[in-house]
Every structure is written in structure tokens, then in C-alpha cells.
Amino acid sequence: MFLPRVIGYVRSPYKSTQEVPKGLGAQHDAEGVLDILQELEPGLTDIEGFSHLIVLWVFDRQISDGKAEFELLGTPASDDRPHGVFATRLARRPNPIGLTIVELLRREGTRLHVRGVDMLDGTPLLDVKPYLSSIPAEKLRRGWLAEAEARRDQ
Amino acid sequence: MFLPRVIGYVRSPYKSTQEVPKGLGAQHDAEGVLDILQELEPGLTDIEGFSHLIVLWVFDRQISDGKAEFELLGTPASDDRPHGVFATRLARRPNPIGLTIVELLRREGTRLHVRGVDMLDGTPLLDVKPYLSSIPAEKLRRGWLAEAEARRDQ
Numbered sequence: 001m002f003l004p005r006v007i008g009y010v011r012s013p014y015k016s017t018q019e020v021p022k023g024l025g026a027q028h029d030a031e032g033v034l035d036i037l038q039e040l041e042p043g044l045t046d047i048e049g050f051s052h053l054i055v056l057w058v059f060d061r062q063i064s065d066g067k068a069e070f071e072l073l074g075t076p077a078s079d080d081r082p083h084g085v086f087a088t089r090l091a092r093r094p095n096p097i098g099l100t101i102v103e104l105l106r107r108e109g110t111r112l113h114v115r116g117v118d119m120l121d122g123t124p125l126l127d128v129k130p131y132l133s134s135i136p137a138e139k140l141r142r143g144w145l146a147e148a149e150a151r152r153d154q
Numbered sequence: 155m156f157l158p159r160v161i162g163y164v165r166s167p168y169k170s171t172q173e174v175p176k177g178l179g180a181q182h183d184a185e186g187v188l189d190i191l192q193e194l195e196p197g198l199t200d201i202e203g204f205s206h207l208i209v210l211w212v213f214d215r216q217i218s219d220g221k222a223e224f225e226l227l228g229t230p231a232s233d234d235r236p237h238g239v240f241a242t243r244l245a246r247r248p249n250p251i252g253l254t255i256v257e258l259l260r261r262e263g264t265r266l267h268v269r270g271v272d273m274l275d276g277t278p279l280l281d282v283k284p285y286l287s288s289i290p291a292e293k294l295r296r297g298w299l300a301e302a303e304a305r306r307d308q
Contacts, residue, residue, distance in 0.1 A: 001158050001278070002217050007248050036240075040248065042226040045238030049297020052289050056210070056251060063156050072196040084199030086190075086282040094161050094194065095280045097210060097251075101289070124155070126249045128240040132296060134288035135206050135255070142286060143203020 008036035008110070010057060010123040017061070020118050022077035024152055032117035034102075034125060036110040048107050052131035053114065058124045059096035070094050079148040087143060098123075101131055162190035162264070164211060164277040171215070174272050176231035178306055186271035188256075188279060190264040202261050206285035207268065212278045213250035224248050233302040241297060252277075255285055 011033035014020050021027055034055065036044060047053070062069060073082045074090045085093050102114035112128070165187035168174050175181055188209065190198060201207070216223060227236045228244045239247050256268035266282070 001160070001214075002212065002250055004155050004158065004249050006155070040226060040240075043239045043248075045227060045236075045241060046298050047238055047241040049295065049301075050241065051293065051295035054253060056249070056253075058156065072194060073199060082199075084201055085197040086194075087199065087201040087204065087284055089283055089286075093281060094197075095158050095210070096156055097281055099208060099210075099283060127247060127251055129243055129253060130241055130297060130299070131289060131294070132243075132299065134291060134294065135285060136291075137288060139205065140285070140288065141203065141205035143284060144200050145284070145286065147203075 004058070004126055006037070006124040007040055007127065008034060008125040010117060010119045010121065010125060011035055012117045012119050012121040012123070014120050017120065020120070024078045024149055028116045028118045030117050031105070031113065031115050032119075034112040034114055034128065036112065036125070038110055041110050044107065044110065044112070047104070047112070047128070047130070050104060050130040053102050053104050053112070054129045054131050055100045055102055055125065056127040057098045057100070057119055058126060059091040059098050060124055061120070062091050062096045078145060083144050097126065158212070158280055160191075160278040161194055161281065162188060162279040164271060164273045164275065164279060165189055166271045166273050166275040166277070168274050171274065174274070178232045178303055182270045182272045184271050185259070185267065185269050186273075188266040188268055188282065190266065190279070192264055195264045198261065198264065198266070201258070201266070201282070201284070204258060204284040207256055207258050207266070208283045208285050209254045209256055209279065210281040211252045211254070211273055212280060213245040213252050214278055215274070216245050216250045232299060237298050251280065
């Protein structure tokens, strides 16, 4: 396997997990910055052309002694019943890697100004990739999440 | 940081990178299996409800002595000019993590039968997450990739 290396840090308005909007209908329109390490700047060449980016980051508050504590079943904020961790975006997963899709607003050197951050301030970044295509809405099934929404709307 | 752990392996028809469709207009409709470790089976609870999954995996052929060799600029198969690695899906990135969105066809215990694999057979898996929402096509800008397509179609 490989040893993950930090490529930068998130600048976010959220200082604690309690501040991050969670649960059904949570909106993620907070603005923040992906602050990439100076020496990696050439890696950002041409990124301005993409409207949306996939950001991989570390749930670093879940780690102690290089090990992530994880649970195979957990109850997300969006439901009142447990689901398998791989059917959720919960933090306590075997590899503590988070994924967020953000809108790229502008780039200033190694600082990517983005909308849609749900990470905590100071979160270490692992990767940034262009978001290239979408699944058409009519082809997407959203499992327990759609069911939880339906229960809420009853 | 954390030490990545393998959660399973990809079963794919592709044995070498040369066999994986690449470049403009490449179709990824190959079927394969995400073979999750038996002891993680509870983590798959309720995953059947989702039509599409985000799969994180390791570019394991890029690693030697725990280090990934990377290049900040590279020329993808879909273009004839170089771009920053974070504006591409190229393999030689600071963290050798690949991302593929697959369609979940069915689950048999710890075996997830999926369509859309572009990984090599035996690729180690890091995470599986539900695909929850799409960026509407009219809001998506695809940077150099759209330009490369336009040049091809001239």
C-alpha cells in the first residue's frame, strides 16, 4: 500500500462538526478555499476550466495512532435507523476518506475558491479531480435516503 | 495520517492498462465485481437500494516501496497536450487513489456486481460510497476535455 501525503488544507467556516449542516435537506453552499501546497502548483494547470471538482480529504479527527476507528453500521443524521457504512457517507469508515463535490468559483495561484464545503477548517486534502459527468436524475436511485425523505414528507 | 487498509478487490475483465478503453468517447460499460472482505459484510447493509456507487481504489501498479511516483503535468489519452494532474484523472498523482462511478447491478453477499469498471483485475479497494446527487448537465463545464472534443469534431 501507499502512505497518504497531504496536498493542502481546507479553509472552511466550520470549526466543529456541530456547525456543519447535516441531515435531510441540508444545504451545502458554504464558501471556502482549497489551499494547495505551493510546490504542487503546476498540478493545478487548466483546472479553471472545470465548474465542479471532486475533493478527497481525510476525516482527520477520527484518527489516533495512524488508525481510524470505524463502525460497520451507523445511523446518519438523515435517518433514524442504522445502515451499512458503505451505504452512507459517515466518517467512521475503514479508510477515513471523505468526498465532497464543490463548485470552483475562481483560482488565485494555489488557492481554489470553492462553494459547497462541508469539511472542517484545517482538514487535510488528499486529491482533487475534475467532475466530468453526471448520472441523469431519472436513472439515479437513492435507496434508504429516498425512503427517509418520503417518511419525513408524510 | 492514516494507513490505508484494503476493503476488498476488483474483479475486472482487464488484465493490463492497455486493455482499458481510454481517450475521447471511451465507453465504460464493462461488468465486474467489487469483492468486499467477508468480515466487512455488515458494512454493505442497505447498499442494494442505490443505483450508482462511488468506488475509491488504489493505482497499485504505480507504487514501489510505499511511495507513489507522480508527475504534476501529464498528457491524458483524451488530449494531445499536457494538463495539471489535478485537472485530469491520470494515475501518477501524489496520492494514487482512483475514483470510478459504477452502476450497481446486484449484490450477492459480499460481491457487488457492477457495470462500468475501468480498473484492472485485482485492484485493491479503499471505499465504496453511495452516489447521491448529480450536477445538472447544463451547469457542468468540462474545461480542456470539452475543448479536446471540439477539436476532434472539427
